[in-house]
Amino acid sequence: DGGITQSPKYLFRKEGQNVTLSCEQNLNHDAMYWYRQDPGQGLRLIYYSQIVNDFQKGDIAEGYSVSREKKESFPLTVTSAQKNPTAFYLCASSIMGQGVSEQFFGPGTRLTVL
Amino acid sequence: ILNVEQSPQSLHVQEGDSTNFTCSFPSSNFYALHWYRWETAKSPEALFVMTLNGDEKKKGRISATLNTKEGYSYLYIKGSQPEDSATYLCAFVSNTGNQFYFGTGTSLTVIP
Numbered sequence: 001d002g003g004i005t006q007s008p009k010y011l012f013r014k015e016g017q018n019v020t021l022s023c024e025q026n027l028n029h030d031a032m033y034w035y036r037q038d039p040g041q042g043l044r045l046i047y048y049s050q051i052v053n054d055f056q057k058g059d060i061a062e063g064y065s066v067s068r069e070k071k072e073s074f075p076l077t078v079t080s081a082q083k084n085p086t087a088f089y090l091c092a093s094s095i096m097g098q099g100v101s102e103q104f105f106g107p108g109t110r111l112t113v114l
Numbered sequence: 115i116l117n118v119e120q121s122p123q124s125l126h127v128q129e130g131d132s133t134n135f136t137c138s139f140p141s142s143n144f145y146a147l148h149w150y151r152w153e154t155a156k157s158p159e160a161l162f163v164m165t166l167n168g169d170e171k172k173k174g175r176i177s178a179t180l181n182t183k184e185g186y187s188y189l190y191i192k193g194s195q196p197e198d199s200a201t202y203l204c205a206f207v208s209n210t211g212n213q214f215y216f217g218t219g220t221s222l223t224v225i226p
Binding site: 035041102108 | 118145146148156157158159160163165203205207208209211212213214215216217218219
């Protein structure tokens with residue numbers, strides 16, 4: 001089955017620790033995205049990548065980092081510099097990084113900072 | 115950061131009722147408008163991509179219209195069924211970039 005996987009589903013982190021969220025897709029999509037959801041807010045873009053070895057910041061990139069070494073993988077690291085990391089994180093991909101391409105979403109990771 | 119608003123925030127309807135909700139977005143620099151359905155414990159799934167003023171899309175009992183000049187899109191569900199219960203998201207894309215700007219969603223509950 002083609003799709004997007006995210007792991008883990010739930011993640012707990014102590015304050016001050018970095019943590020990496022996994023996102024893998026086997027859809028052969030060029031573009032990948034990371035979003036964050038907080039209560040009462042829409043999905044907000046953290047980072048996106050349109051091709052391997054290239055990525056751009058979204059509106060809320062501070063305190064996060066990404067890499068895109070392989071087409072199918074786009075891990076997100078939440079660093080200790082992120083002031084409010086507790087949130088639900090969604091990864092998505094699309095055939096191309098164009099605004100008319102629909103995005104396919106993973107199941108999400110809920111991160112809780114203790 | 116662009117402002118995309120959806121109303122109402124939540125909606126409860128009886129099975130068989132028809133319903134509609136609104137997505138409001140900037141009326142300038144329009145490129146595309148997406149609708150997604152997000153069921154509980156699942157991933158958001160694309161419903162429609164709309165690109166032209168006056169566009170109308172339909173998939174079964176669900177349809178959508180687009181007015182780019184005034185900056186709104188309506189999503190209609192005819193004869194709501196319990197399986198339509200979900201949060202419906204819209205996302206605006208401007209012609210200045212490829213970033214999606216999502217609204218906060220409309221949560222629909224269809225009561226059997």
